[in-house]
Amino acid sequence: MSRRIPAGERELLQRRLASQWLTPAGGEQSGGDQSGGERDRAARVAAVTRRMLATQAQDFGQGVWALGVRAPGSTRRDVTTALDDGSVVRSWPMRGTLHFIDPDDLRGFLSLTARRTVTGAAARHRGLGIDEQTVARARDVATGLLRGGGRASREQFTAALESAGLEPTGQRGMHLIWLLAHEGLICWGPMAEGGTQQALVLLDEWAPATRDRSPDEAHDELLLRYVRGHGPTTLKDFCHWSKLLVSDSSAALARIRDRLEEVELGGASYLVEAGDIEARAREAGTAPPQLALPGFDEFLLGYRSRQPALAAEFSARVVPGENGMFFPMLVSRGAIVGTWKRSITAKAVTVTTDPFEPLTAAEQKGFERALRRYAAFLELPLTGRGGR
Numbered sequence: 029m030s031r032r033i034p035a036g037e038r039e040l041l042q043r044r045l046a047s048q049w050l051t052p053a054g055g056e057q058s059g060g061d062q063s064g065g066e067r068d069r070a071a072r073v074a075a076v077t078r079r080m081l082a083t084q085a086q087d088f089g090q091g092v093w094a095l096g097v098r099a100p101g102s103t104r105r106d107v108t109t110a111l112d113d114g115s116v117v118r119s120w121p122m123r124g125t126l127h128f129i130d131p132d133d134l135r136g137f138l139s140l141t142a143r144r145t146v147t148g149a150a151a152r153h154r155g156l157g158i159d160e161q162t163v164a165r166a167r168d169v170a171t172g173l174l175r176g177g178g179r180a181s182r183e184q185f186t187a188a189l190e191s192a193g194l195e196p197t198g199q200r201g202m203h204l205i206w207l208l209a210h211e212g213l214i215c216w217g218p219m220a221e222g223g224t225q226q227a228l229v230l231l232d233e234w235a236p237a238t239r240d241r242s243p244d245e246a247h248d249e250l251l252l253r254y255v256r257g258h259g260p261t262t263l264k265d266f267c268h269w270s271k272l273l274v275s276d277s278s279a280a281l282a283r284i285r286d287r288l289e290e291v292e293l294g295g296a297s298y299l300v301e302a303g304d305i306e307a308r309a310r311e312a313g314t315a316p317p318q319l320a321l322p323g324f325d326e327f328l329l330g331y332r333s334r335q336p337a338l339a340a341e342f343s344a345r346v347v348p349g350e351n352g353m354f355f356p357m358l359v360s361r362g363a364i365v366g367t368w369k370r371s372i373t374a375k376a377v378t379v380t381t382d383p384f385e386p387l388t389a390a391e392q393k394g395f396e397r398a399l400r401r402y403a404a405f406l407e408l409p410l411t412g413r414g415g416r
Contacts, residue, residue, distance in 0.1 A: 122270050
């Protein structure tokens with residue numbers, strides 16, 4: 029590619045790739061590549077989930093690949109195994125957006141974010157005729173339906189709401205699920221029968237809490253682990269990502285300051301975990317391979333600014349119309365250099381690439397390897413690799 033990134037920004041990107049377990053050095057920490065059985069591979073998926081803290085999953089297929097690309101040798105079945113054993117759940121920990129997340133981390137986030145998130149949606153809920161009495165009745169429906177190991181698809185849950193006299197149409201059913209999830213009552217857990225969607229379960233019954241944290245303790249830990257899994261980064265990045273208040277996050281930073289250090293890159297100061305500077309510098313010295321990342325990936329969305337990963341002139345190619353939809357991304361040496369699309373059938377996956385500029389021969393080979401890895405994750409043959 030003809031684009032040149034200054035050395036400091038290039039190191040920033042490479043160190044972020046390593047922190048996010050997207051380099052060989054980072055990926056080894058999730059448990060290696062193809063060794064171990066299905067349970068071992070599912071455990072690596074769970075380890076990736078904890079490392080990333082929260083991985084966007086409103087698009088289920090892209091969220092699954094966001095975990096898989098960070099767990100070398102894993103397959104989609106390994107992700108569903110982690111969902112089926114309760115080590116990973118899917119819910120709305122922050123920003124009113126679905127994420128894959130560790131159950132205890134979900135509880136930590138909800139203790140800090142749920143009240144403000146729900147308050148922010150109050151006008152919408154009033155417009156739908158959802159009041160406290162409606163939520164209380166929906167809570168009773170959920171508890172009665174799911175208690176004792178019960179599971180329900182979205183359709184089954186909304187049918188139960190309707191049977192209880194709660195009209196689920198006009199998005200009311202989905203908003204009631206959303207509200208009960210923000211209470212920490214329910215979450216999306218195991219795969220439902222047929223394997224095409226997840227089932228709703230009672231969070232505390234499906235994945236019982238393993239520890240208690242005060243709100244301050246939760247805030248401190250979430251900030252520290254965000255820096256660990258996204259650094260080098262800044263407090264503003266964390267607040268933008270989590271939507272937690274700057275004042276509260278600044279107080280958390282003061283409490284854990286001795287566990288963090290600052291590093292200068294490209295003329296700016298960033299936070300890293302204490303003792304991490306030399307290790308990350310070594311990892312950054314190993315140029316990562318070309319990557320085929322999903323849309324909504326943390327490598328782009330995990331920070332306040334999309335630059336320097338995505339050049340401003342190419343932003344519309346990844347986020348057309350700035351409409352909130354993000355195309356899957358081709359990443360070379362930390363820079364987003366194109367997008368890709370996939371067509372999946374029961375028998376094969378076909379991929380079309382759209383580089384922003386002509387790729388070098390080495391990049392073309394690197395992306396071919398990356399796309400074969402994606403096909404292997406789906407356990408399907410890759411039947412074609414078109415390009416424009």
